[in-house]
Amino acid sequence: MKVTVIDYGLSNLFSVQRAFTHLGAEVEVVNQPQQVQEASALVLPGVGAFQDGMDGLAKLGLIQPIRDKAAAGTPLLGICLGMQMLFDESEEFGLHQGLGLIPGRVVRIPSVDTDNAPQRVPHIGWDPLLPAQGRTDFGGSALAGLHPGEECYFIHSYEAKPTRETDRLADTLYGGRRVCAAAACGSVLGVQFHPEKSGPVGLEILRGWLAQCEGRA
């Protein structure tokens, strides 16, 4: 299986790359529109600010090719900032447009928990993946191999709010609130946590995603 990782200048690509090669995938790192158009499975990683990420994609002329690929049903996995960019817009430093592949908005994590006590932002830590409301497990998704409650590594100050409950795949709990941990829409999957930094559980998710990609190919 070949995985195409999009490099728009903002990421620790090495760990993502390494995790996929560990799982037996062939990895190419690209930054050209044509390379994106030819991909059979795309990964959009990312750390940093939303606008910088979108600017990076725009500068390389990658926004439309990514949208076209998603529309054509090519598997696309967004990680952390890469997940947030899949949504319509983000409130990070003003309102900015995203890729619009999953309806919803990215907003700041509240500075207080459900007891109204101050809570840390960024949210940094290992927290459980729970089936989103209306689901009992992760069946049919890349997370299918997980038991509800297994923990992954999160590091983020903003969180995605999918408009449709049906796009919500997994939540985590932070400060007593449910926070979107994974969202899926068609062939597009976004994960707020870092599967490449989440030990054996994260690797299982990437393995599940690769298996789905192979199923589609």
Place this chain on the structure above:
Amino acid sequence: MAKKIRLIARLDVKGSNLVKGIQLEGLRKLGDPNHFAREYYEQGIDELLYIDIVASLYNRNNLSDIVRKTVQEVYVPVCVGGGLRSVEDVRAILSAGADKAAINTAAVKRPELISEVAAAFGSQCMVLSIQAKRSGPGRWEAYYDNGRAHSGYDVVEWAKRGVELGAGEILLTSVDNEGLQRGMDLELIRAVSQAVDVPVICGGGVGCAADAVAGAKAGADAIACAAVLHYGKETVSGLKTALRAAGVEVRHESDRH
């Protein structure tokens, strides 16, 4: 709300060796840092912290090779510090596979660097490392160059200023308690963790599981352990079991491998 903390293994590196000192001095060589990193990963460590402890003295950074090797087989977050002086230095260490950069000396000398790193890679990458030495009752001064040079900054004020400038996390090390394995400076942990709204990684002094429990209860969001693990006095799972028994939440062991 029950608090969940991270358990971090701190690996001080000099050249190609893992070392451990007492109060950041008197270093003893312990072996290949990658060997320890792998071991802790298998035991279920939540995060690794690499510090090149002589880098800022010699104006260099040689951790890239070690980090690149570590992330070949260790799939947890890696924070790296020691000798990082510029956005370019941070970029280099991140591209070697690090997730976060811990900066002390260069931030003391030029606090704007905190904002520059946060702007370039996001606040979550920018960890302000503070070496705190007690200067009076309820007061600490920030040191740099491994506890050798003093900045004149009050630790609590410096932590607050660092967060205002864009630090997404604080790495707080008690120079007085470091390496002694006789417990953490709980008053220091309380003072800093109450003063800022970002996570605080606390280190210096953990010699047994009860010390980590006390640190967590004092307000640490993460506990950095070194000697207690390196010398095999405790295992990662032993520490986690004790934390859990004391009512502090930690990540569960995974049965996957």
